[in-house]
Amino acid sequence: MGTLLIDLLRIPETGLAVRLSGEPEQLFPEGDREFTVLTPSLLMGELIKLEEQVIFRGELSTELEMTCSRCLEAFHISLHLSVGEILFLPWTAEQEKEVTESVSEEGALDIYYYRENRLDFCDLMHDQICLAIPLKPLCKESCQGLCVHCGQNLNLAQCTCKEEQRDPRFEILKKLQRS
Numbered sequence: 001m002g003t004l005l006i007d008l009l010r011i012p013e014t015g016l017a018v019r020l021s022g023e024p025e026q027l028f029p030e031g032d033r034e035f036t037v038l039t040p041s042l043l044m045g046e047l048i049k050l051e052e053q054v055i056f057r058g059e060l061s062t063e064l065e066m067t068c069s070r071c072l073e074a075f076h077i078s079l080h081l082s083v084g085e086i087l088f089l090p091w092t093a094e095q096e097k098e099v100t101e102s103v104s105e106e107g108a109l110d111i112y113y114y115r116e117n118r119l120d121f122c123d124l125m126h127d128q129i130c131l132a133i134p135l136k137p138l139c140k141e142s143c144q145g146l147c148v149h150c151g152q153n154l155n156l157a158q159c160t161c162k163e164e165q166r167d168p169r170f171e172i173l174k175k176l177q178r179s
């Protein structure tokens, strides 16, 4: 397993090109979640050092397996993310208060803290992947989903349920028309 740590002292004034590969079990040691990472995730970019601050810019790519929210079939998805400006700051005791205050603010994820001159990219890669996960994953835009009556996967075959039975709103309309 490769390291996801970079020594601050290794970053020259001119910047450092970074290429890190994170194994699924490194980035997601807690295991089961709504997706499975299939391949090592690759982070590429550049680190610029401004005294104690370090800025990272680059991209991340990985392959995931997810479950379609409509038809419940597993499918694969390739993620290619542009990772905007990430700021690494040295951790100090005084920052503890500031950090807890900024956690609720949006964009707080774009700051990471380092200790003992070691920048750890594990959390960054973990967070970037989690942020990019679609809330309602679809195997394809046109996924037909499952029949609500018989459970047939409508991408594979039509079922024999009557068309109007599929939508309970039609039942309500009929009742309204009768009254």
Ligand SMILES: [Zn+2]
Residues within 6 Å of the ligand: 068, 069, 070, 071, 072, 073, 138, 139, 140, 143, 144, 145
């Ligand atoms: Zn689907």
Ligand SMILES: [Zn+2]
Residues within 6 Å of the ligand: 147, 148, 149, 150, 151, 152, 159, 160, 161
């Ligand atoms: Zn059906």
